[in-house]
Amino acid sequence: MRVRNEAARLSMGAAVLAAALASGAAAAADDATAVLKRAAAAMGEPKTLRYVAEGTGYTYGQAFVPGMPWPKITVHSQIRSISYETESMREEITLSRAEPKGGGGYPLSGQQRNDQYLNGAYAWNVVGGNPQPGPRFVADRVHQLWVTPHGVIRAAQRNKATVTFESRGGKSHAVLRFTEPGRFVAAAYLNADFLVERVESRLPDPVLGEVASVATYADYRDAGGVKFPGRIQVAQGGHPTLDVAVKEVQANVAVDIALPAAVANASERVAAEKVADGVWFIAGGSHNSVAIEMKDHIVLVEAPLNDGRSAPVIAEVRKLAPGKPIRFVIHSHNHFDHSGGLRAAVAEGAAVVTQAGNKAYFQKALAARNTINPDLLARSGRKAKIVTVGDRLDMSDAGRTLHVHRIKDSVHNDTFLMVHLPKEKLLIEGDAYTPLPPNAPVPATPNANNVNLVENIERLKLEVERILPLHGRVVPLAELHRTIGRRP
Secondary structure, eight states: OOOOOHHHHHHHHHHHHOOOHOOOOGGHHHHHHHHHHHHHHOOOSSSSSEEEEEEEEETOOOSSSSOOOEEEEEEEEEEEEEEEETEEEEEEEEESSSSSSSSSSSSSSEEEEEEEEEEEEOOOOOTTEEEEEEEEGHHHHHHHHHHHHHHHHHHHHHHOOOOEEEEEEEEOOOOOEEEETTTTTEEEEEESSSOEEEEEEEEETTTEEEEEEEEEESSOOOTTEEEEOEEEEEEEEEEEEEEEEEEEEESSSOOOOOOOOOHTTTOOOEEEEETTEEEEESSSSSEEHHHHHHHEEEEEEOOOHHHHHHHHHHHHHEEEETOOOOEEEOOOSSGGTTTTTHHHHHHHHHHEEEEEHHHHHHHHHHOOOSSSSOOOOHOOOOOOOOOESSSEEEEEEOOOOOEEEEEOOOSSSSSSSEEEOOOOOEESSSOOOOOOOTTOOOOOOOOOOHHHHHHHHTTTTOOOOOESSSSSOEHHHHHHHHHHHOOO
């Protein structure tokens, strides 16, 4: 181990560094233990924390154009409650869009409240008072919990971190490195006061294979004997995701996050509905897919979320059309919830059909390794094949024809595709329109994405009787017209 100068040695604590110099690299774990003890003493060791913050957020994975920064949101309030003892967390966020373009499932105007939970290996959201299982959120929320300033110290302790002493920005830091098996790898940078200034980490990602994350903590203050930062900044996937000012901190308050039975007992459900000869609407979860039977193969429209969703969908398709391989998977758009199963589809041998503007981004993503928790693609060793669509691609054989069209001028996404089956008069789309619940009143102001979809249908002169949405239920075209205030 190296110490650059006497001042740096003294700034990090003479006893710790003297031991490091005397013992050499073989004693790295012992040195880390000493540093972690100093950090725990300096920062405090709360069993629970609750803090309130506000500022700016960015919706990870929902860029308007692939590779652009994530869409900006205003975080009116972020209330995070953590129990390190029970490995649980609740986040209550009130937010609104700060820019019109991009995804995120938020209204185009007005505020939205999100209530998000983690308990051990389970994640869920509460919508309308009802818990909605969210297994796809587990990896990210576990990571968020253990890269908090106090969480990362605990995680470093239990995972036998090693330590080096390095200079960053002209200042000496102790750098604790460790792996949370199957979850993430991290390096925590401690300053001269043994406070966590920065956490660099990598975690598995359904789209990117693995993704880099950086959290920085500044302006520490005392809160009941616990030091906590006054400013938190996070970046993930190369772009900012959070920048908030902490307004209130409480340590060792009651945090009781019970695991709902509906979440503990949930399993991935796949339900296939035949909507035409050789066409199946595959639902059962938050995101749908559509299987289209050709003469000697299957075209799958959409592989969403992650391996956990798309692998069961692929298994169901095998049952629906035995002996016919999935040769193509049509990718509606680049948002990560609609792209997270592409790696599973490539592992199955399918070529990815995507809008031309997505090609470079997904070539890189689908070639990326996942070594922390290898996914289906990493284990298969397959290489991705990509077929691009400009404004239109026709796919046909002796049995069927389908057309893939670009949705133009949407504020949701710039590389947006929909699929039209002219003979069956079916339209498959995702996020341009999600049907309202049956008999729900229409909004006073039509949703701009819904209006844009109608404009594209009319621009292309498509004959459509039914819409197969990638969220929600199959509906007649008249339901879309009703939703935007059109009368027959």
